[in-house]
Amino acid sequence: MTRASIANALFKEMNEERGVAISVGESAELVEGILRIIKETLQKGEEVKIPGFGTFTTHRKLARKGRNPKTGEAAEVAPRLVIRFQASQLLQNSILQPAPLSHDRHNGNGRGTSL
Amino acid sequence: MTRSELCKVVAEQYPKLSEVQSDIAIRTLFDAMKAAVCSGERIEIRGFGVFQLRKRKARTGRNPRTGESVYVPPKNVLSFKAGKDLKERLNNGNTLGHL
Numbered sequence: 001m002t003r004a005s006i007a008n009a010l011f012k013e014m015n016e017e018r019g020v021a022i023s024v025g026e027s028a029e030l031v032e033g034i035l036r037i038i039k040e041t042l043q044k045g046e047e048v049k050i051p052g053f054g055t056f057t058t059h060r061k062l063a064r065k066g067r068n069p070k071t072g073e074a075a076e077v078a079p080r081l082v083i084r085f086q087a088s089q090l091l092q093n094s095i096l097q098p099a100p101l102s103h104d105r106h107n108g109n110g111r112g113t114s115l
Numbered sequence: 116m117t118r119s120e121l122c123k124v125v126a127e128q129y130p131k132l133s134e135v136q137s138d139i140a141i142r143t144l145f146d147a148m149k150a151a152v153c154s155g156e157r158i159e160i161r162g163f164g165v166f167q168l169r170k171r172k173a174r175t176g177r178n179p180r181t182g183e184s185v186y187v188p189p190k191n192v193l194s195f196k197a198g199k200d201l202k203e204r205l206n207n208g209n210t211l212g213h214l
Contacts, residue, residue: 001151001158009147010140020136030129030140035163037124041116043204048116053145054193058205081205083164085195095168096155098189 007031042083054087118142152193162200169194 011027014020022030038048038056047057058081066077087095118141125137132140148166151158157167168191176187197205 001148001156003160003163006144006147006160010143013143014136014140018136018139020132020139022131026131030125030132031144033128034121034125034141034144035160037121037128038116039163039201039204041121042201046116048121050118050121050145053149054195056195083195083197083201083205085164085166085193087193091149091152092193094149094153095191095193096153097191098170100188 003031003035004028045081050088052088052090054085054091057084057086058082059084155191160198162198164198164201165196167194167196168192 007024007028007030010031011022011024014022014027041048042056042058045058047055049055061077061080061082063079064077066075067073068075119138122134122138122141125141126132126134129137148158152166152168155168157165159165171190171192173189174187176185177183178185
């Protein structure tokens with residue numbers, strides 16, 4: 001799935017289901033705008049919580065000594081901010097899970113098969 | 116920022132949409148993304164990031180209270196990796212000031 005298919009889904013839903021007339025271009029622009037606002041919020045260091053989807057937070061990483069994996073040379077990894085995303089438990093529970101194998105041990109111990 | 120706050124900002128920036136309509140738009144966007152990840156599809160949004168399922172192997176865990184070993188089956192978890200633009204915004208922007 002790409003931003004184009006998201007824009008397409010938005011276009012269909014707004015026009016066909018919600019009776020809001022927006023063009024294909026406007027849908028694409030709207031998707032872009034929503035994503036931009038989320039990015040700007042994270043840029044300010046603020047978290048973004050979308051119920052039923054997940055939470056985006058920013059975290060500081062301190063400088064550390066690393067190595068260039070290709071050359072083995074020591075290098076400084078600069079301090080930086082990173083994004084952490086925690087999927088909502090609701091979403092995590094409805095995600096496609098690998099089929100439980102019949103030879104899985106302790107199948108059905110209550111904590112075993114999550115879905 | 117919560118979804119309702121996001122709605123307000125979207126409605127402000129897109130005067131064509133009411134707050135209710137921007138709420139619908141935001142819900143539709145995330146619903147479409149949810150449907151995709153639930154079926155195991157990867158979502159790649161350039162400049163924002165990639166959502167995809169990652170496999171976790173089965174392992175033997177422990178009940179922290181009793182110390183008993185517990186079998187944990189393999190599972191898929193949703194992971195997100197920030198895209199280039201998002202990473203650059205975080206690290207070249209004014210936020211560096213309070214690192």
